[in-house]
Amino acid sequence: MIPEAPPAWSDELSGVAWSVASSLDRVGHHRRSAEWVAQLWRSPDARLLKLDAEASFTVLADGSLRLVKPFVDHDPQRHLLLGLVEGAPVFAVQAVVDGEVRSLREVGGSLSDVERDVAAAATALIRWHQMEPLCPRCGGETRVVDGGYARHCAACDEQHFPRTDPAVIVAVVDVDDRILLGRQASWGHRVSVLAGFVEAGESLEQTIHREIAEEVDVTLDRIRYFGSQPWSFPRSLMTGFFARASSTAVCVDADEIAWAGWFTRDELTAQLEAGTIGLPGPSSIAHRLIATWRSEPTVW
Structure with missing residues (x-):
């Protein structure tokens, strides 16, 4: 061990x-x-x-x-x-x-x-x-170097390194300290906080505003960093945030999110105990975001 x-x-x-x-x-x-x-x-x-x-x-x-x-x-x-x-x-x-x-x-x-x-x-x-x-620059074959943390292309002499795709995952809360949880159609009864990939030329903050607006049509007025987690499925880095909603009307996009709604702590606990909803597994940053919100008030 x-x-x-x-x-x-x-x-x-x-x-x-x-x-x-x-x-x-x-x-x-x-x-x-x-x-x-x-x-x-x-x-x-x-x-x-x-x-x-x-x-x-x-x-x-x-x-x-x-x-x-x-x-x-x-x-x-x-x-x-x-x-x-x-x-x-x-x-x-x-x-x-x-x-x-x-x-x-x-x-x-x-x-x-x-x-x-x-x-x-x-x-x-x-x-x-x-x-x-293969080399993404010239298409030539590459060889493993640097103990496995890089590949070298002999054809164009380029050195290539593992890519990490940044993504944001956001626990949105409103002024009443309710949390916004949603689910995809394939998730069954499991709900989670919202997430999305950073697009070219975006900052993390811009991604948060765009993703939340696209997925549930909610606007935000404050964002606070929480933590990060490597998410090797296949090569992401999840960056976690809390965000405060400046609007509460929810309209899901239906492509990525099938349903979303607001929960108080008591409402979430009651549904978890009844088995009507489930949460992400304990290995995920989504679980830690929700657990942190459940255990203490969100102070801005």
């Missing part, structure tokens, strides 16, 4: 998020040396996370990641160095995975902080290498 990181904490009400650094040291300068990476692979405390073609992996009975000791020769095109955890090298590889597999989405909430960082990095890198084996 990977050791647990110190607990993160954040002062969400002040709008300033504070947290400890990740215990996964990505060794950005050292991993440029292919020889140094290969030596880490041969280290007696090296560990390997195997992921299948869907970037799923196995967990042990106690819920921790199943990491194995590398036993084959190092292949820099397949074996990706995620980094060091308390000095121990951790690699990832796409391979045949024995046993029942789980995705990060399914088990992220039960992993320790550092295990979640390891699984998120592995998932993002594996998916990137699957999706972009």
Whole structure:
């Protein structure tokens, strides 16, 4: 089992998020040396996370990641160095995975902080290498370099790095401190806060105003940063916010949102207890946004 990181904490009400650094040291300068990476692979405390073609992996009975000791020769095109955890090298590889597999989405909430960082990095890198084996500039074949965090095209000498697509996720509350929750048609009875991708040339704040207006036709007058979360499905970074609504009439767009409505804390609790609605899983920033609103008043 990977050791647990110190607990993160954040002062969400002040709008300033504070947290400890990740215990996964990505060794950005050292991993440029292919020889140094290969030596880490041969280290007696090296560990390997195997992921299948869907970037799923196995967990042990106690819920921790199943990491194995590398036993084959190092292949820099397949074996990706995620980094060091308390000095121990951790690699990832796409391979045949024995046993029942789980995705990060399914088990992220039960992993320790550092295990979640390891699984998120592995998932993002594996998916990137699957999706972009060719040079986006000239179409030439590329090779894995930098321990797995980059690809190099010999044809045009370009270096390419994993893409991260920024997205916003927003807990909208009104002046009465009700929260706005909605659902897509495919979600069944589950509801969540609203989210959307940043478009070209937009700031995060502009995206929030546009997405909320497009999805539910609600306008906003205040926005406060909450926190962020890597969301490797396939390569997003979710940036979470609270926003105060300056209008409360809801008109859903019907393309992305099938239904949306306002909830007081008591109304949400009653429906959850009755089983008429459900919430996002505990591994998601959506869950943390809703939980924060449920536990304390939203102070602007």
